[in-house]
Amino acid sequence: MRYELFYWPGIQGRGEYVRLALEDAGADYLDVGRGSPDQDLGVPALEMYLSGDATPRPPFAPPFLKAGDLVISHVANILQFLAPRLGLIGEQEDPRIWAHGLQLTLTDFIAEIHDVHHPLSSTLYYEEQRDEALRRADLFRRHRLPRFLEYFEQVLEQNPRGAEYLVGDEHSYVDLSLFQTVLGLRYAFPRAIGQLDDDLPKINALVARVAERPRVRAYLDSERRQPFNEDGIFRHYPELDGEH
Amino acid sequence: MRYELFYWPGIQGRGEYVRLALEDAGADYLDVGRGSPDQDLGVPALEMYLSGDATPRPPFAPPFLKAGDLVISHVANILQFLAPRLGLIGEQEDPRIWAHGLQLTLTDFIAEIHDVHHPLSSTLYYEEQRDEALRRADLFRRHRLPRFLEYFEQVLEQNPRGAEYLVGDEHSYVDLSLFQTVLGLRYAFPRAIGQLDDDLPKINALVARVAERPRVRAYLDSERRQPFNEDGIFRHYPELDGEH
Structure with a gap:
């Protein structure tokens, strides 16, 4: 199809x-x-x-x-x-429900990341809510960013089938979504996520693994992959990353 | 079970x-x-x-x-x-996927409603982000509140099986979730949702129908139903409802 x-x-x-x-x-x-x-x-x-x-x-x-x-x-x-x-999830119901729950946690995380630069409304430009964004960004970097990332690190650590995958012992769509989220964070908040780097060995290993998947690599190198920019979810505004 | x-x-x-x-x-x-x-x-x-x-x-x-x-x-x-x-959804896959999509739109709506009083962070009290909340509430009442409600009104209107239900011709869990959301909005934003009242005949009929379901009514009248209050998602702060 x-x-x-x-x-x-x-x-x-x-x-x-x-x-x-x-x-x-x-x-x-x-x-x-x-x-x-x-x-x-x-x-x-x-x-x-x-x-x-x-x-x-x-x-x-x-x-x-x-x-x-x-x-x-x-x-x-x-x-x-x-x-x-x-073929991006196994056959059984239990891990599928677990995978969907993880994906919905990522959904919430992504919405919070977006709202750092749009704390008031998506009907206003960033420049119209920059002061509020600065306040929100500080709280995001100190509380929510580590909270979400440490959660996914813990999920990997506690996976009884090994820390390589979020769900069971197989690559799944949730791994791809965590991969994309971390790439986005590295683009938007290089300083803040850099400071957490030592606490996220399992996530970093997952990201490195996914990046080496042949079709992922081919895609990232292709013109089909649009670059990150300041119109999307993950925007690099240095002032929101704690640069003064 | x-x-x-x-x-x-x-x-x-x-x-x-x-x-x-x-x-x-x-x-x-x-x-x-x-x-x-x-x-x-x-x-x-x-x-x-x-x-x-x-x-x-x-x-x-x-x-x-x-x-x-x-x-x-x-x-x-x-x-x-x-x-x-x-027994809160039919057997077929297509309406189930549609129902889940509607539920996820409600999820987004609920998060936006919450963030009206917490635009910066749930780690701060409302009083610590009241100025930002006032700005966000104004935009919410003018743009997002009508946008989401008119969407659900349209879904009811366009339902080929009739406007009584969101999904097909049977009561489903999504009807219950829309019901709860509208009750919450009537508590938190009586003025703003009152102004939209004439535009939402199908939603209002759905809410009235659900309220008459015997077990729903018994539940709402019981002590198991906790009242709305200013610690939850739907908080009645008159200043956020446009009262000056």
Whole structure:
């Protein structure tokens, strides 16, 4: 099946979590948002679904995935659907529920990371909420950043099947999502995450392992991988990373 | 099976979304957090799981549900697990995926509602971020509140099986979650949601319908239902509701 991913062009954003799974599995997919409106792709194609004109089950926001007639919204929901079909999770129910819980914790983490530069509203520019962002960033670096990362470090440490994977003894989609989150944090908060580096040996090993997966490496080196930038979730504003 | 719900005592919070499903289905459950530490219940029981001492798969935060040996975290994950067992969702995969997507949109909405009074960090008191909260509340009332509510109104309107239910032609756990969210908004933002009242006839009808379900009504009238208060997600601070 050819999957159709719907996400805003120009940023990695939340769509990247789905892209990474599709790329790692070598799946056939169309990145609709990055196509041309001349070919019925691009932003107008997204908007047709968001408006409810294309489906009686409109998504609230991108990313969403079209798989045959099915329209699936929210990263965690999409990955839960795709993972068994792409070989990115095992067969049993228990580890799947555990994996989904981890993915939802990452979802919360990612929302908090985004809100560091947008503490008031996504309807305002960063520059319009910079003072509030500075206050939030300080609290984020001191409390939430270490809290989330130490949690995932602990999950790896306590995995009875070994610290190489978050779920059981197999690579899964949750490993890919943690990988992407850490790359984003290294881009946005190099100073803050650098200070935690010694406390995160298992996470760092996981990130290094995922980066060496052949299809992940090929993808990161390709033009399909858009660079991090200051329009996405992970933005490098030095002042929010504690530089004065 | 007797389910064990783990959530902080003293507030409805996110735990309430799970409680409502259990109560509506007449399920047997233990509300661990509200029990006594003398009986190995209460907050120490929660902390044992959060610390990772009780399970190699520690939740990041409450609520979590124990079902036999399984520990399930995050409201949407718990409800996805419970709903088929409690008769709160149909058998088919497509509507289940749609229901889960709607629940995850509610999850995002609830997080935004919470962050109105905590725009900087949950590690600070409201009073320490009141100025930022005032700014955020204004944007929330003008943009995000109508945006989310109009979305759910549209979902009801566009439901090919009729506007009575969010998913297909049957009552589901997502209806319960929307119900709880609207009750919370009516408590926290009576003025703002009152101004939208004429635009939300389908939502209002759904809320009235759910309130008349016998077990929901019995629950709301019982001592098991804790009142809304200013420690939970939905807090009534008149200044955040646009009163000057």
